[in-house]
Amino acid sequence: MPNDLYRGSCHCGAVQFEVRSVLTPAARCNCSLCRRKGALMSPLFPAADLKITQGEDALILYQFNTRVARHYFCKHCGIYPFHQTRKDPLMWRVNIGCLDGVDPYAFDAGVNDGASLSSILQEDA
Secondary structure, eight states: OOOEEEEEEOSSSSSEEEEEEOOOSEEEEOSHHHHHHOOOBOOOEEGGGEEEEEOGGGEEEEOOTTSOSEEEEETTTOOOOEEEOSSOTTEEEEBGGGBTTOOGGGOOEEEEOGGGGOSSOTTOO
8 A cells, every 4th residue: 555645633723744654554552641542543654754734833742651752732722643652763653533534433443552562661652
């Protein structure tokens, strides 16, 4: 499957971006943060394939435990559009629910075992 170009945004539109990625296999994660945010994530893609086109100043960074993963949220509406992964900090994932014209409920999704990545807490990824 080719890496298609998708446009996306947070809920209020302050943060807008483009990403070149495949969307399958989509995944959820069982770490403490991902369980709570419930997002459906794209497969891994390199950082160079994500371009923030508007609102970089509206992004808030959240990190926890080992502070390797970088989770971004819109400071206005609270939506999570994408994150840099802990397992491979050179790779990112996008929240499929933030992509224009893509129905996240149309995907079958497995669960990534992010909870087991932590050496400090069992619930961190």
